[in-house]
Amino acid sequence: MTTASYIFLAGASRGVGREIAKCLIAQQQKVKALLRTEATRDELEAMGVEVVLGDALNSEDVESAMQGVPIDAVISTVGGLPQVSERADYLGNKNLIDAAVKAKVRSFILISSIGSGDSVVALNPQALETLRTVLIEKEKAEKHLIDSGLTYTIIRPGGLKSEAATGNGILTQDPRIAGIINRADVAQLVCRCLNSDKANNQVLSAIDKNMLFGQIEFEEFSLD
Template sequence: MMLSRAPKASFAPGARPRAVAPRSNRVRVVRVAATLTDLGEDGKILVAGASGGCGKRVVDVLSSRGVPVRALVRDVSKATSGSGLLAGVGSTTEVVRGDVFQYASLPPALDGCAAVVCCTGASDPRDPLGPFNVDFQGTLNLIAAAKQAGVKHFVLVTSIGADELINPLNLFWGVLFWKKRAEEELQRSGLTYTIVRPGGLKSKLGDGESAGNVVMAAPGTYGFPPRKSGSILRTQVAEVCVAALTEPAAANKVVEVIAEKDAPAKAWADLFSAVNWF
């Protein structure tokens, strides 16, 4: 299938990535909405990958707080009917068709949006181009369209270990490699961003298992041994993404998140403020 790309794509499969200096929020002053209500008054929140595990939960969190949402999916009928993950969404949620593979479908979807939460990711282990197409090129298309639309904040969900070339997950067609390349493109885009790297994703708890509290750390803290690892509920990841939209300390940061049962509960402002990685 031919992909429709944004005008300036920076990589092709096998291309050598160029080094990127991370942007520092100490030298770039940004405006962050004070509340979700303020952000909602500026426009809708586009959730890409809204019919997936994390994306659906981001839609749920925003909708439960009365924030206008535009859920981007490839198949509206499948997502909203029967057992579709977006069946029965609230009145503040608009489900629209769009495909990050097809750049032309993105500007209309972003019209009137104030922010983006990108939860897309390759899902077919049989497709060797999946991570490049979805995690990299698709994200680049969305970044370019978001910049053109003038969105105020772009939240990107990737993964712990994104900066580790020697990681077993890269056997899945370089998935972490391409996630990292997408992170770098977002960092150099000029958009205000937050990159959220969750640990192992869980949809629900096991018998007698505690969800624990969110622990947030600088990039490179978690991953393949000898680094520490951990897991987190998709609902908790969604809460992190939504909090990032209004916390000034989240602007232009990469944060890694897991959940630990013995960790103290902390305010979002404290969690984001404690992460210093530049």
């Protein structure tokens, strides 16, 4: 990765996206973040993030946002709240993926969710019913990324908590795994994937090894 290249981050205003921004800046990466509103602009710029305003649901906004600087990789955590009718989970990510293809970026990391795709087997029926609409959209985004020709990493976190990183976040290819993970630990795993060729073209579940649901034996995915 050249020093002039940027990581383009969508979803940096809150949650996992904000934690990823912190992690990237700590690694002295150049970060360009797409924000829908001005609300968190000052905070991100104070961290050293270059901010561009635009809506992921608008393809022209996204394409424009990726211009101006060389972008090495795109990371997306965008999604909508369950009560929002027009969700970014598919359309927003589709726009980001399509723009990344046009910008000829090296790789794309998509933050999805346990329960999407073949990991549907990890959820109990009640959780599945609650999240069904969201998961359908996330699965469509995953498929669009896989079919795009980009080098991809899809990370499906379990239930998310906003606490300090434990350092116990792990990845696995096993779609049966469910559990909890802190957002800061997801961010650490994302930053490690960014710098590991082993993560290329992988679909991985992310959980805290001390916050698993059930006693399923599984193999941890190594990035080393």
